[in-house]
Every structure is written in structure tokens, then in C-alpha cells.
Amino acid sequence: MKIEIPRIAIPSGRLVLAAVFSIAILHILLTFAAPAMTAWTPYGRLAAKLPLNRMTLLPPIGPRAQPLPFVGSDFRLAMCRFDTEEGPVALNATLPAQGWTISIYDADGATIYSAIADPGRRVDVALLIVPDDERFAGLTPEARGDSAVDSGVLRVAATSGIAILRAPDSGLAYRARNEDELKRATCRVGRS
Amino acid sequence: MSFVRHQIKKRLQAALRVVADWSFFTGAVLIGGFGTAWYMIDTGSALTTAKVGPWVMWRTAGLVEADPYTRAHFSRLGVLPIGSDVAETYFARTDDDGRQLHSSCDYVVEGLSPPSSWWSVTVFDADGRLIANPAERTSYTSETAAILPNGRFSIALARSANPGNWLPTGGAGRLSVVLTRMSWAVATGTGDEQSSGPDLPKIVRKACR
Numbered sequence: 001m002k003i004e005i006p007r008i009a010i011p012s013g014r015l016v017l018a019a020v021f022s023i024a025i026l027h028i029l030l031t032f033a034a035p036a037m038t039a040w041t042p043y044g045r046l047a048a049k050l051p052l053n054r055m056t057l058l059p060p061i062g063p064r065a066q067p068l069p070f071v072g073s074d075f076r077l078a079m080c081r082f083d084t085e086e087g088p089v090a091l092n093a094t095l096p097a098q099g100w101t102i103s104i105y106d107a108d109g110a111t112i113y114s115a116i117a118d119p120g121r122r123v124d125v126a127l128l129i130v131p132d133d134e135r136f137a138g139l140t141p142e143a144r145g146d147s148a149v150d151s152g153v154l155r156v157a158a159t160s161g162i163a164i165l166r167a168p169d170s171g172l173a174y175r176a177r178n179e180d181e182l183k184r185a186t187c188r189v190g191r192s
Numbered sequence: 193m194s195f196v197r198h199q200i201k202k203r204l205q206a207a208l209r210v211v212a213d214w215s216f217f218t219g220a221v222l223i224g225g226f227g228t229a230w231y232m233i234d235t236g237s238a239l240t241t242a243k244v245g246p247w248v249m250w251r252t253a254g255l256v257e258a259d260p261y262t263r264a265h266f267s268r269l270g271v272l273p274i275g276s277d278v279a280e281t282y283f284a285r286t287d288d289d290g291r292q293l294h295s296s297c298d299y300v301v302e303g304l305s306p307p308s309s310w311w312s313v314t315v316f317d318a319d320g321r322l323i324a325n326p327a328e329r330t331s332y333t334s335e336t337a338a339i340l341p342n343g344r345f346s347i348a349l350a351r352s353a354n355p356g357n358w359l360p361t362g363g364a365g366r367l368s369v370v371l372t373r374m375s376w377a378v379a380t381g382t383g384d385e386q387s388s389g390p391d392l393p394k395i396v397r398k399a400c401r
Binding site: 070 | 217220222226228232258263266277278314320
């Protein structure tokens, strides 16, 4: 018995529509799942090396001391891995010159706060990282409808994450000053 | 007998048609779904990236309101980017003519050093690793590079030593160059660059081995 193989027919409009719809669903699922599908996250990689709730000055960045990909020697870094389980974490730092930045990332790598130095003047940054549940319990100023800035201390909500203070490479003459400023930055459990 | 054979033949043909439809459906969904997601996460589109010559900047990198593609892109790279509200971070994997950057070629990164902003140029291999070299030089900033009297700078990316600003590329293979620019005007949205577009350095290939 000879079976005729059916000629390749143009798929029906309904099938094409179903395929387009399914492509869109798969596209959305993959995009949202992609961060969770990575072998390691930046937080996971740094968490193993950083003490909890303490600002740590990292050694000068180089090929053998590179904390994360695409982090270059153009910055000297101090990092604090924080966890607000034991209470709010106070973060104090100074941005003394242009190029200095401070960023706070949650455990998923999303930025929750960032600031840049104001050229021509020193900027003192005082942050209080409060647990997420404290925010929802209505204990933070913004939850009560007040300003998030209280006595010069800005409150940000996060459970765990990493704060990174970046000092730009300004040349040999400024390395010692930059290192001193980075060492002065603090990160500790408490409200000051 | 011939009626039965005809019926069987019809049924087999119908089954083949169903298999063909399902194959089309599954193939299209897998290729389309994975392909479009990979493209949008890896390369981005005009909605998520700003492209100037060979330079690519993810518009919402490091922002709280980053779009899902940008989040996925940087998660995949394993990077904690500086927020694009305080710094512009541009990635280049090709030269100005669109050719893949490779350590077997010599390049010059040349551009204007705006006096009001801080910038850095860093060379990595394709995976974002710094390239080991005896000079221990992997980056230049606006404060460490030699700037010409006319305010322009020129950085050589080359395997062998070059006079002036030189970033060794060793035998790294494919290269990535990252340009970070910070300016108070950009951070506060008061700079002219917001409307006129940034004047970014050129990456020019000089020679290949």
C-alpha cells in the first residue's frame, strides 16, 4: 500500500495565531525567569566573601582580584553586605569628589538607592536601611506619609543586599586619600 | 478490500497532517520564544538600549524601575551596574566599522574629554575579565589619562607597548571596552547632552596581525 505524504500545506490561521500567542507567553516567561536561571548571582558571589553588616575595603581591583565581571580598576570599592533581620542597618559614607558614588542593591541585584558626588563640595550620606516589614507595618516615615528624610538620615527599605561605595581612580596622588575615605565609611546594625 | 485500504490511507494522511501541524507549532514556539527572548536580553532593542556608534548603553541599567530585559541582561552578565541616573555606562564589542574587537588587532579609542565630567575607559575580555599584563594597566580615567592640550584624548588598545595612554590586550581574544561617564549635569538632568546626544569616543582599528 502506497501512502501519499501530504504536501506541506500552509498552516491554518488559527494555528498561526495560537503559535504567535504561545511565542509571546514563552517570551515573557523566559524574560522574567532569566535572572533566576543564572548559575550564580552577583549577590551570591559576593556574599561568600563579605562579612555581614560591616563595611569592607576591597583590595585594588586587578586581573587576580576582580569581584565581579566588568568591574574594572577604574574604581576602588568598599562593600557592605547587609541584612536587616536583626534590625535597621545604618550606613554612613562621604562622597568627597567627583566620580564617587554609592549604590545599594537588593539580593536580586536591583538598585534601591544610588547617589553621586556633588562637584565642589563633600557630600555626607547617612542612610538607614530598614526591614521591608517595618515599612509595611507603618513604622517608617514614608509609610506614615511623612518625608523619608528624618534628621538628615534617609531611610530605604530592604531585607538584604549589598551597598557599594566607589572611589574613582584619580591617580597615585589621591590613592591614599581615597583609601582613607573608604575606610571611614561605616555599616552597622543600629540607628546611627 | 480496496475500500479498507482507502480508509487506512486517509487516516494515515490525516495523522501525518496532525504531526506536521504540531511540529510546526512546537518548532515555531520554541524558536520564536527562545530566539526573541535571547535577542532582547542579549542585544536589546531601541526601547531598552541607546546605541551610539559601537557603544551600547542600557537605558535603565541599575535603576529601581529597570525593565525586565535590562534586569535579565545584567543578571546574565553577573554585574551590579551603576545606576544610569548617576552614570552612563557604555559597552562596545566592535570598532566604529562594526568589526569584532579582537586582541590580534590594535585600536585607538579617541575622543573629547569634557572638563565637567569624569570618565573611564576599561578593557576586558569578552566575558568581562580584566586582562593580566606586566604593566598592570587595565583602565584609564579622566584623571589618569594624558589629555592633549585641545581637550582630546587617545588610548591605544594593543598587544605591544605604545607611547602615551596604552591598555595592553595580551592574547585575550575577543575584547569588550567599557566607557563610564559621570557628570553632575547628566545626573541632575540639566546638561546639554540630554538633548543633543552624547559625543562618545571613536574606536578605530589601526592594524591586525
